[in-house]
Amino acid sequence: MEKLPVFGISPDKFKPLPAGIKETIKSTRQGETYWQDARRRLKQNKLAMLGLYTIIFIILLAIFGPVFSPYSYSDQFLDKQGLGPCKEFWFGTDTLGRDLFVRVLYGARISLAVGFVASLINLTVGVIYGGIAGLAGGKVDNIMMRIVDIFYSIPLILYVILLMVLIGPGLKSIFIALGLVYWMDMARIVRAQVLSLKEQEFVMAARVLGADSKRILFRHLIPNCIGPIIITISMNIPMAIFTEAFLSFLGLGVAVPMASWGVLASDALPAIRSYPHILFFPAMAISITMLAFNFLGDGLRDALDPRLRK
Amino acid sequence: MNREEILVEVSHLKKYFASRPGFFRKRQTVVKAVDDVSFQIHRGETLGLVGESGCGKTTVGRTIIRLYPATAGKIVYAGLDITNFTEKQMFPLRKKIQMIFQDPYASLNARMTVGDIIGEPLDIHGIAAGRQRKEMIMELLNKVGLSPEHASRYPHEFSGGQRQRIGIARAMAVEPEFIICDEPLSALDVSIQAQVVNLLEDLQSKLGLTYLFIAHDLSMVKHISNRIGVMYLGKLVELASSNDLYQNPLHPYTRALLSAIPVPDPDTADQKQRIILEGDVPSPINPPEGCRFRTRCRHARTGCGESTPEMKEVEPGHFVACYLAHDGYSG
Amino acid sequence: MKNILEVKDLHTSFFTHLGEVKAVNGVSFAVGPGEVIGIVGESGSGKSVTSLSIINLLPFPGKIVGGSILFAGKELINLPEKEMQKIRGNEISIIFQDPMTSLNPVFTVGNQIMEPLVRHRGLSRDEARQKAIEMLAMVGIPSPEKRINQYPHEFSGGMRQRVMIAMALCCRPKLLIADEPTTALDVTIQAQIIELMKDLRDKTGTSIILITHDLGVVAEVCSRVIVMYAGSIIEQGNRRDIFYRPRHPYTRGLLRSVPGIRAKQKERLKPIDGQPPDLLNTAAGCPFYPRCEHAMLICAEERPSYTEFSSAHKAACWLYHPLAPRVERSI
Numbered sequence: 001m002e003k004l005p006v007f008g009i010s011p012d013k014f015k016p017l018p019a020g021i022k023e024t025i026k027s028t029r030q031g032e033t034y035w036q037d038a039r040r041r042l043k044q045n046k047l048a049m050l051g052l053y054t055i056i057f058i059i060l061l062a063i064f065g066p067v068f069s070p071y072s073y074s075d076q077f078l079d080k081q082g083l084g085p086c087k088e089f090w091f092g093t094d095t096l097g098r099d100l101f102v103r104v105l106y107g108a109r110i111s112l113a114v115g116f117v118a119s120l121i122n123l124t125v126g127v128i129y130g131g132i133a134g135l136a137g138g139k140v141d142n143i144m145m146r147i148v149d150i151f152y153s154i155p156l157i158l159y160v161i162l163l164m165v166l167i168g169p170g171l172k173s174i175f176i177a178l179g180l181v182y183w184m185d186m187a188r189i190v191r192a193q194v195l196s197l198k199e200q201e202f203v204m205a206a207r208v209l210g211a212d213s214k215r216i217l218f219r220h221l222i223p224n225c226i227g228p229i230i231i232t233i234s235m236n237i238p239m240a241i242f243t244e245a246f247l248s249f250l251g252l253g254v255a256v257p258m259a260s261w262g263v264l265a266s267d268a269l270p271a272i273r274s275y276p277h278i279l280f281f282p283a284m285a286i287s288i289t290m291l292a293f294n295f296l297g298d299g300l301r302d303a304l305d306p307r308l309r310k
Numbered sequence: 311m312n313r314e315e316i317l318v319e320v321s322h323l324k325k326y327f328a329s330r331p332g333f334f335r336k337r338q339t340v341v342k343a344v345d346d347v348s349f350q351i352h353r354g355e356t357l358g359l360v361g362e363s364g365c366g367k368t369t370v371g372r373t374i375i376r377l378y379p380a381t382a383g384k385i386v387y388a389g390l391d392i393t394n395f396t397e398k399q400m401f402p403l404r405k406k407i408q409m410i411f412q413d414p415y416a417s418l419n420a421r422m423t424v425g426d427i428i429g430e431p432l433d434i435h436g437i438a439a440g441r442q443r444k445e446m447i448m449e450l451l452n453k454v455g456l457s458p459e460h461a462s463r464y465p466h467e468f469s470g471g472q473r474q475r476i477g478i479a480r481a482m483a484v485e486p487e488f489i490i491c492d493e494p495l496s497a498l499d500v501s502i503q504a505q506v507v508n509l510l511e512d513l514q515s516k517l518g519l520t521y522l523f524i525a526h527d528l529s530m531v532k533h534i535s536n537r538i539g540v541m542y543l544g545k546l547v548e549l550a551s552s553n554d555l556y557q558n559p560l561h562p563y564t565r566a567l568l569s570a571i572p573v574p575d576p577d578t579a580d581q582k583q584r585i586i587l588e589g590d591v592p593s594p595i596n597p598p599e600g601c602r603f604r605t606r607c608r609h610a611r612t613g614c615g616e617s618t619p620e621m622k623e624v625e626p627g628h629f630v631a632c633y634l635a636h637d638g639y640s641g
Numbered sequence: 642m643k644n645i646l647e648v649k650d651l652h653t654s655f656f657t658h659l660g661e662v663k664a665v666n667g668v669s670f671a672v673g674p675g676e677v678i679g680i681v682g683e684s685g686s687g688k689s690v691t692s693l694s695i696i697n698l699l700p701f702p703g704k705i706v707g708g709s710i711l712f713a714g715k716e717l718i719n720l721p722e723k724e725m726q727k728i729r730g731n732e733i734s735i736i737f738q739d740p741m742t743s744l745n746p747v748f749t750v751g752n753q754i755m756e757p758l759v760r761h762r763g764l765s766r767d768e769a770r771q772k773a774i775e776m777l778a779m780v781g782i783p784s785p786e787k788r789i790n791q792y793p794h795e796f797s798g799g800m801r802q803r804v805m806i807a808m809a810l811c812c813r814p815k816l817l818i819a820d821e822p823t824t825a826l827d828v829t830i831q832a833q834i835i836e837l838m839k840d841l842r843d844k845t846g847t848s849i850i851l852i853t854h855d856l857g858v859v860a861e862v863c864s865r866v867i868v869m870y871a872g873s874i875i876e877q878g879n880r881r882d883i884f885y886r887p888r889h890p891y892t893r894g895l896l897r898s899v900p901g902i903r904a905k906q907k908e909r910l911k912p913i914d915g916q917p918p919d920l921l922n923t924a925a926g927c928p929f930y931p932r933c934e935h936a937m938l939i940c941a942e943e944r945p946s947y948t949e950f951s952s953a954h955k956a957a958c959w960l961y962h963p964l965a966p967r968v969e970r971s972i
Contacts, residue, residue, distance in 0.1 A: 009962075012938070013937065013938045013942070013964075014937050014938070014939060014962070014964050014965045015937060015938055016935075017930070017936040017937055017938055017940065040658065
């Protein structure tokens with residue numbers, strides 16, 4: 001009846017297992033946190049990593065580049081106007097004889113400042129506005145989101161022109177214009193997230209424990225929206241940078257002799273036939289930055305979006 | 311402890327969910343999730359609440375704990391009418407009444423460590439801070455059968471049963487006297503369910519807790535409850551001690567429900583004559599007139615459609631809402 | 642009689658970045674014609690992966706690593722996808738747990754039942770329609786001529802599962818795999834589906850593999866039972882062997898952790914200690930030893946081979962080695 005298993009095993013092996021051995025077997029399972037998983041997925045995405053390194057490189061250049069440059073952005077060399085790229089001036093000089101390389105680096109500073117302001121507004125106004133609308137729900141939500149709709153329906157150019165009239169052109173009015181616009185995407189996305197998260201049991205558990213709305217919003221809801229928040233920011237930064245370049249190009253932005261990429265490109269236009277390199281370098285800087293941010297943004301979305309997880 | 315002391319009294323509780331009329335749909339639809347439900351829970355007992363999905367059992371629990379405001383009726387807790395309490399008035403009671411949730415994955419905030427999850431109630435109510443808080447978290451982990459080193463880990467590192475223990479520890483942190491268990495077993499494996507049931511029973515006997523145990527698994531409810539209420543389509547149809555309910559079910563729905571449980575015993579299974587209910591549960595938007603069960607009841611008579619049967623005590627402690635049972639029918 | 646399906650030493654793994662997860666680890670069984678065989682196990686036991694391996698529908702990154710699957714004498718492993726499609730839905734059908742997501746919401750139910758009939762059986766549209774109505778009537782859907790033109794959202798959960806069964810059976814498959822067909826349903830609806838499966842078992846002569854975690858369902862429907870744990874079959878036998886003479890400590894533990902519905906006295910449940918297995922860290926030896934009350938030194942070192950208790954009943958446990966101490970039977 002019983003098929004005999006292999007003999008030749010020491011009878012000692014059939015003694016009970018000491019209790020301690022069982023206890024030492026891992027009592028929790030192996031697993032990755034959300035961030036470990038996201039980092040691994042991001043690292044697997046070569047384009048996104050390329051974008052990330054490019055952005056870091058641009059930031060370092062923008063911060064330290066001008067310090068090591070022998071020229072400042074307004075130094076003029078009247079005998080060296082419109083030089084092509086050479087040993088002395090890497091990107092050449094413009095029609096007024098200023099070093100283009102250092103001017104592009106200064107442009108990077110302005111672009112990055114714009115990106116930084118946009119993300120700051122996103123993080124504060126956008127996240128909190130959307131969070132409150134989603135958590136409150138009902139009438140409050142309805143009113144808050146209609147306000148967003150109204151803001152959305154006014155073209156950006158209109159704000160900018162109004163601001164130019166009121167404050168005059170310059171970085172300040174660009175920041176204010178961006179501030180008026182660049183929180184709305186984030187508000188919508190955070191609101192949608194919060195609306196679905198607040199019905200989840202962990203939020204109910206917090207309410208049952210007596211947590212107030214502030215705690216629920218900042219401890220429970222927003223930390224669980226971090227993925228979409230980062231994705232939105234990484235998509236909004238290049239848009240803000242591009243908007244600034246575009247406005248400056250039209251002459252609605254930063255004033256001379258400050259050098260933003262848009263201003264540089266616009267300055268190059270009159271002499272484009274004789275000195276095409278003056279347009280080429282700022283345009284290249286804009287393109288590379290936009291591409292880098294977009295690659296990183298796509299990579300972040302793939303890495304952070306829970307719907308794409310397996 | 312006085313067994314007869316009434317801790318929770320729910321009378322004529324109603325909870326309707328109204329959909330907002332939309333742009334295209336002018337008419338408002340009302341879902342009568344809980345429609346006129348009354349019961350009492352004695353201090354120290356476990357009241358089971360069973361029924362199929364959509365019967366309103368979860369809504370009853372959430373309305374008692376004021377996650378939803380009641381549409382009508384009264385909820386009295388330890389002599390206090392809490393039906394219309396504001397959040398501020400409820401705050402001290404949040405330490406007395408707690409809840410254990412169904413989904414061990416959704417009920418823990420994935421971004422918090424286990425220690426912070428269990429420590430949150432301590433922070434909210436200012437119970438402990440610093441060293442003392444840490445010690446209390448360790449003690450709570452111990453109480454639910456987890457080890458202290460688990461405090462620094464994140465929920466995703468734990469299995470379903472362990473997560474449910476974390477949820478229990480969180481509820482126990484405020485030292486409550488009444489706990490609403492909202493289907494705490496239905497997401498767990500069979501061998502783990504028994505662990506959690508034993509833990510709940512141990513805590514109850516040690517701390518004198520009172521439970522409202524909501525579930526759809528009748529065999530576990532029978533095991534853990536002193537008394538059981540059966541719900542169908544927003545109404546309580548039968549309420550009796552758990553032995554009475556299983557030995558002598560009076561409502562035709564209870565009988566069908568009991569006979570539907572598959573038994574892990576081949577011989578009984580082969581002999582069993584099952585009462586198969588025809589069709590599906592009607593929609594709670596437009597429930598049948600009169601007795602709500604009559605559309606699926608094989609004993610339904612003309613009278614059943616005319617008025618809604620009330621809960622009546624037909625035997626001591628055994629309430630049923632069925633005209634046939636009121637008339638003393640059996641079989 | 643020749644077996645319809647023979648699975649021999651099947652190994653299926655998921656290759657994740659954390660390492661190889663051995664979801665199915667050396668599974669062998671056979672299904673005879675007209676036989677209803679139950680596979681029980683908890684989450685992570687590999688019961689669903691086994692069935693998905695048979696029809697070659699493993700989700701990424703799952704892969705069959707070794708073994709053989711003979712269906713009606715034909716090897717299914719490494720069969721070209723074209724050939725597999727001819728078998729799937731035609732000779733082997735599968736129904737899934739969630740009837741909500743298994744039907745395509747944009748086609749009528751009739752269309753979805755008719756599709757395999759037209760494709761596999763070469764029926765004309767009219768013939769297929771006639772057949773579809775017949776099938777819907779067979780699975781107990783009232784007024785099938787009308788219902789056939791409706792969309793899935795017009796059906797309730799129980800009705801959808803019936804439609805799924807009708808769809809699975811319309812090509813008269815030799816083998817039906819039902820993967821947790823009643824888990825998402827309410828108790829009374831589950832009872833309807835169980836009765837329907839019993840009915841089909843007696844009427845159609847199709848072999849059925851029923852995968853479930855519910856011992857009760859197995860006891861009601863199946864003639865033979867396979868118990869899986871951590872990717873291995875730890876015990877298999879006839880229904881009465883498993884329920885009345887379980888040999889493996891896990892099977893015993895599983896049966897003990899379900900409360901007896903007829904028990905009058907409230908008894909403390911006897912759960913299986915510990916947590917479900919983590920398939921990423923499979924240790925050497927018996928997969929169950931970390932949770933086993935009888936664990937011996939050898940259990941941690943070497944995998945036990947099967948001990949046969951009768952021609953149909955065998956279990957993989959070191960306790961049945963001649964050198965092992967006698968353990969009192971506690972069930």
